[in-house]
Amino acid sequence: MIPYGRLIAAARVLAGWSQTELSQASGVSERTVQRLEKGDPGASIGTVATLLKSLERRGVVLAGSDGRIRGGVQILKETEVDRELEAEIARGISATKNSST
Incomplete structure (x- = not known):
């Protein structure tokens, strides 16, 4: 049986x-x-399907490129979260550089 709860939490x-x-x-x-x-x-x-559809709209799907669920999650495409995270990392790197000079 597929542990949907764990997969949904991870996603x-x-x-x-x-x-x-x-x-x-x-x-x-x-x-x-x-x-x-x-x-x-x-x-x-x-x-479960409703939750998975919401997560998919966010860019995260259950793993399995052939449509079969394999017990993992993956990022479907670049999402707003990715861009926000990249910007946050860039700000952190910039702040670190500025504080060490």
């Missing part, structure tokens, strides 16, 4: 979202997101 973190942000983006209650990520098997496949 959410990779997307740079909190549980609250995933909840807001998907329309699934935060409590349901929390329970699913903890391994509660009670979530419907529809709920």
Whole structure:
């Protein structure tokens, strides 16, 4: 059985979202997101699909280039999160250079 809760948690973190942000983006209650990520098997496949679609819109998908889920996550494409992270890293590098001079 595929551990959807763990995969969704990993995908959410990779997307740079909190549980609250995933909840807001998907329309699934935060409590349901929390329970699913903890391994509660009670979530419907529809709920899982809704969460996965929200994560995909963010640029993160479950791994498997042939459409089969293989138990991992990957970045689908460059996302706003990537650009923000790159800018943050660049600011940090710049600040480090300026403080050492």
